[in-house]
Amino acid sequence: MGAQELANRVGLKFPTAHSFLKSLVELGYLERVPESGKYRTSAQLGRLGNTGACVKALEAVGEREIQRLAEEFRESVSLSLEADFWRESLLIAESDQELRVVHRRRDDQFYRFPVGRVHLSRMSAERLDVYVARNGLPEGDWDGVETRGEVEHALAKIRSEGHAVKRNPAVGAAAISVPILGLPGDLNAALCLVLPLIRFNTARCREIVAALQVSAAAISTKVRDS
Numbered sequence: 008m009g010a011q012e013l014a015n016r017v018g019l020k021f022p023t024a025h026s027f028l029k030s031l032v033e034l035g036y037l038e039r040v041p042e043s044g045k046y047r048t049s050a051q052l053g054r055l056g057n058t059g060a061c062v063k064a065l066e067a068v069g070e071r072e073i074q075r076l077a078e079e080f081r082e083s084v085s086l087s088l089e090a091d092f093w094r095e096s097l098l099i100a101e102s103d104q105e106l107r108v109v110h111r112r113r114d115d116q117f118y119r120f121p122v123g124r125v126h127l128s129r130m131s132a133e134r135l136d137v138y139v140a141r142n143g144l145p146e147g148d149w150d151g152v153e154t155r156g157e158v159e160h161a162l163a164k165i166r167s168e169g170h171a172v173k174r175n176p177a178v179g180a181a182a183i184s185v186p187i188l189g190l191p192g193d194l195n196a197a198l199c200l201v202l203p204l205i206r207f208n209t210a211r212c213r214e215i216v217a218a219l220q221v222s223a224a225a226i227s228t229k230v231r232d233s
Contacts (some may be wrong), residue, residue: 009045061191061230062088066097068229072222073198078099080215082202084186085110086226089126089195092138097196108180108201113146118148121171122184122199127158128165129186129195135162170216174204181207185219190229198223 008016014024016136020102028046031037038049069086075098086098117123117138127135145152153163159232165171170185184199198219 009043013046033106040182057160061194062097064230064233065187065190065194065196065226068226068233069098072226073098074219076198076200076222077102079218080200080202082200082215083108083110084198084200084207085122086201087122087126087197088111089129089197091119092141094123094126102202106203106205108203110199111200115142116148117142118145118152120184121173121182122197124149124171125184125186125197125199126195128162128171129197169220172212172216174207176204179204181212183212183215183219185216185223187223187226190230196226198226 009201010025010028011021013028014021017024019027027040028037032046036049039046039048045211047052049140065088073084073086080147081102081104083102084100085096087096088095089095094114094117096110096112099112101109111120114120114123117127127138130138139155139158144155149158149161152158157210170183172181172183179199181204182199182201187194187196187198190196194229200215
């Protein structure tokens with residue numbers, strides 16, 4: 008459609024509609040056809056729609072898995088998604104034990120927590136550049152990681168090992184996180200289990216990492232097949 012036709016369809020004045028169209032072209036959601044000067048939707052807009060469907064599938068499939076993990080370990084488990092440099096807990100299954108750790112619902116503190124570090128490890132180099140430009144370097148939020156080179160090394164280690172773990176004696180808790188790989192639309196999702204340090208040890212950690220990775224693989228396969 009042309010700008011005037013679109014303005015008429017949506018009931019906007021032409022300058023306003025034209026301004027919106029220009030912004031949508033700059034964002035990559037519309038394309039302007041040079042030969043006619045009209046506008047059409049882009050492949051990027053299609054991917055955005057597919058992403059919404061994938062997130063719904065992720066929630067539907069993930070709910071069964073995190074409930075199963077919570078019942079198996081009797082600890083708090085979450086499935087989170089990174090979007091626009093925020094971490095959003097899509098699903099949370101809380102522990103039924105008297106002594107338990109409660110998950111954060113939403114934050115942008117990626118350096119501080121294992122699940123945030125896992126999300127960082129799945130970002131492209133370009134997106135990681137943007138995150139560092141906006142938020143700076145860890146500055147105490149990540150033990151032993153202060154420079155950009157140390158960030159890169161730590162993220163490479165997470166990718167190699169397939170998980171991130173943090174013991175926090177100050178609050179008496181530990182957190183273990185793994186990525187959910189191979190999701191459609193490059194979704195950046197992760198599973199995380201948190202527990203009191205009194206119930207944390209090396210053997211338990213290995214057991215939890217293995218179970219989280221099995222669930223992450225199951226979620227990825229079911230979402231792709233849905």
